[in-house]
Amino acid sequence: MILRSAKHMTVLVLHILSITSHVYALNLDVDNQESIKDAGKTATYNMMKWYKGNGTDNPGFISRSWWEGAALFLACLNYWHATNDTTYNEEVSVALQHQGGADGNYLPSWAMGVGNDDQMFWGLAAITAAEYKLPNRPSGDTWLTLAERVFYNQKSAQGGGWDTTICGGGLRWQKDVWQGGYTMKNSVSNGGFFMLAARLAWFTQDKEYATWAEKVWDWSTSVKLVNNQTWEVADSVREGKGGPDGCTLPDHTRWTYNYGTFLSGAAYMYAHTNDSKWLDVTNGLMDALFETFFLPKYGGVISDRCEPSAQCDEDANRPIFKGLTVSWLADIALIIPSLKEKIVPKLEVSAEGAAKACTGNGENLCGNRWWGGKYDGQNSMENAMSGSQMMSAIMVKFLDSSSAPVSTATGGNGSSDPNAGSEESSEREELPPITTADKAGAGILTVLFVAGFIGGAAFLSISP
Secondary structure, eight states: OHHHHHHHHHHHHHHHHHHHHHHHSOOOOTTOHHHHHHHHHHHHHHHHTTOOOTTSSSTTOOSSOTTHHHHHHHHHHHHHHHHOOOTTHHHHHHHHHHTTTTTTSSOOTTOOSOBHHHHHHHHHHHHHHHHTTOOOOSSSOOHHHHHHHHHHHHHOGGGTOBOOSSTTSOBOSBSSTTSTTTTEEEHHHHHHHHHHHHHHHHHHOOHHHHHHHHHHHHHHHHTTSBOTTTOOBOSEEEBSSSSGGGBOOOBOOOOHHHHHHHHHHHHHHHHHHOOHHHHHHHHHHHHHHHHHHBOGGGTTOBOOTTTTTTOOOGGGTGGGHHHHHHHHHHHHHHHSGGGHHHHHHHHHHHHHHHHHHSOBTTTTBOOSOSSSSSOOSOOOHHHHHHHHHHHHHHGGGGOOGGGSOOOGGGTOOOOOOTTTTTTOTTOOOOOOOOOHHHHHHHHHHHHHHHHHHHHHHHHHHHOO
């Protein structure tokens, strides 16, 4: 009897464990809409558990990395667009407008050391809200106005934007001379500016935006941030020798979202112009993205180069990159329907991988590596964002052109401040070309700033 009872107990325990596993696994059937929606709901809920800004006097603010708020709300917008679940829309709406700051250009007084890429991501969140027809707030700037003000600030040298003093053009990574990235011109800033200009051109049909998109693209290819023969997208160039116009040769470190920004911008330019040139660029960049980051050795699952060594640290925001990239692929499938059959199989494989990686701690926590077949223990807000984005992206296989991002020609709200960006109160005094003395001074300023910051932090830590 004892042996029989023990046997029955063992069977019962195994049965309970199998049920528990079934409950906590992020089950995903990529051929079933409800399965995808359920997975997306779970992943997005776990993502939003990290967000503590709701109900504070600074909604949308994430202290560790200010731009992550934009990425968070982009994920929420994509989730809503994919599933019609409005759970987080009010939080998104309040935060997007508040973080615009006093001038409505996403340079709020409380965000220190803002880079052009940081500001750009908030602009992309705003234009995404416009494209998805998120209702504008009862008062304050429209989503289109907020996006336009980012564009106007970034095209202006006085705003810390487009700069011809080194490399013949382009956006610096960071806006202020005391910042370490001031002498760098990187792909995410310039690719993001290209994408923002292209999306504004498509949304508004305004020629100025298309002209600037062409300008950014031409400059990016001239300094080989984008190689329009091999379609490699480098990470950055700097002031120095070796390349054209006083630039170094490109840093060939590769990241998914660098490819994604230029790819999305090219797709929107094709949707806007119907010029086959841009379709060729879109296909070239997409093929390179797939060949570089959807590798057979990882089962075709999207992965950034830092993943095998577990160096995709959240402090550098790297786990967010691939989530942004798959969301842009989903939008491309909607605005260029002929590419949907090319995109969806890649998203399916990656979504299945992500589902297996989002099974952590019995709470469906998302890890970083989606190709390992299991949760890798790397729980973070950034990994949660990408998990949510992946589940939203794969829903595109069930969506058609009626779900495509809108433009003013297809029902988008084109109301905006006609003076957006024309009188930027945040515009900075025009800076002369940097000299050796300037660089030395910048180094001193950086040391003093860091010292002051540490001192202030120490004071705060002992203050009541």
